[in-house]
Amino acid sequence: MRNLIFIILGNITLESAVPLLFTVGGLAGLHLAPLAWLATLPIAIQMAAGSVCAIPFSNLMAHYSRRTGFILASMAMIFGGLASATAIYSDSFGLLLGGHFLIGISMIGINFLRFAAAESVPKNRAATATSLLLASGIIGVIIGSELYGRGDSLGFELPFIGIYIIVSVIGGCAVLAFAALDGGLRCSINQQTEADVSKASGFSLIATNRRLFFGIATMVLGHAIMLIVMSTASIASIDYGIGSSETGILIGVHLVAMFAPGVITGMLISRMGANRIILLGAILYLVGFLIGLINEAVMVIIAAPLIFAGLGWNFMFLGGTHIINSMPDGINKVRVQGASETLLASVSTVFALASGGIYGALGWKGLIFVVTTMTLLTIALFCIRALLISNVVDQSD
DSSP states (O other), X not given: OHHHHHHHHHHHXXXXXXXXXXXXXXXXXXXXXXXXXXXXXXXXXXXXXXXXXXXXXXXXXXHSOHHHHXXXXXXXXXXXXXXXXXXXXXXXXXXXXXXXXXXXXXXXXXXXXXXXXXHTSOGGGHHXXXXXXXXXXXXXXHHHXXXXXXXXXXXXXXXXXXXXXXXXXXXXXXXXXXXXXXXXXXXXXXXXXXXXXXXXXXXXXXXXXXXXXXXXXXXXXXXXXXXXXXXXXXXXXXXXXXXXXXXXXXXXXXXXXXXXXXXXXXXXXXXHOHHHHHHHHHHHXXXXXXXXXXXXXXXXXXXXXXXXXXXHHHHHHHHHHHHHHTSOSSHHHHHHHHHHHHHHHHHHHHHHHHHHHHHHHHHHHHHHHHHHHHHHHHHHHHHHHHHHHHHHHHHHO
16 A cells, blocks of 8 residues: 555656646647647657657566656656756757657656556555546646646746746656655566466567457557647647637646546446446547537637547546456566557557647648547447457357
8 A cells, every 4th residue: 555655646746747748748849840740749759759668668667666667767757858948948849859758758657657556456456546546647737737837937038948847846756756665566477377478479469369459459549539639739729819828727627537537437447347438438539529520619629629538538548457457467467568558659659740730731620520530440449349249159159
């Protein structure tokens, strides 16, 4: 329980940087990018860091400790924030990308916190621990939303520098939280079965296990959909004439919607099953996007997709996480964790980068139409899964 408390404290600390980063990332990119459609490139680079680092990060924590990994991730946020602030001062788009790459490493650390939370409690309480961890992010979001408005009051003449300095301070506070963790907290790889020590990669394990494949595929799609919406929301808000402070509030409300349901999601997974919860998340996506498409009120056009994308993401992300956590402890579980984070980061990188081009070419409503189509594809995956299960049952009868 002690480890879970410090994991949650570290999560709250790091999550407080998220509303800052996803609001300032697009705006700082727009400020420095040589071409407008490259405005979301810093966020895409942030996601790309996960593609490169997820598997090594997973292996590092398996062989050393969760504590070591999370401290390194927090230090990456410190240096990433400082590099990004320097980029604004020196008018360097390349340095801004480098800063966001380091920040992306810290974001991978945040993603692995949910696995550490599950490992810090008995298995029958893993879903609840993961849900509580995600729900704790709402506190970080509230703190981060408050800090965003204070970044400009730090006395810097150039925009965004104060916000990136705050991000660095947040990383330093997270180091203190994770330093209190038990150094022995790590993935359990001591009691390995013969299957555990096979040479199969995490990707092949996912591809050959139907439950893992559909659970992780829909989780990855859901994450990509949410990121497309969130990456361009701040730019769209400004283009629609919404002020900077109101834009920060909109992003904050979206993040609250992402984390708040975590209080009950674990209980819902226990009662309904992970797959039904993932499907419910996809339906919430669809509802929010349709409201955004058919409405003409500016705030509703932006807010409805953001809020429902947050709610839907919570269900899809926790549902997929529960499927991974239900695997037996061992090196195969470590490999699947690393592979799933790599898939999340890789797909997110592509769509975070593409989101700028999609928005530039089609506008906000055109972008919402694209994510609506992706949501329908996600729901179609569930229909295919149901048909496959039905065929297996029929053949056994």
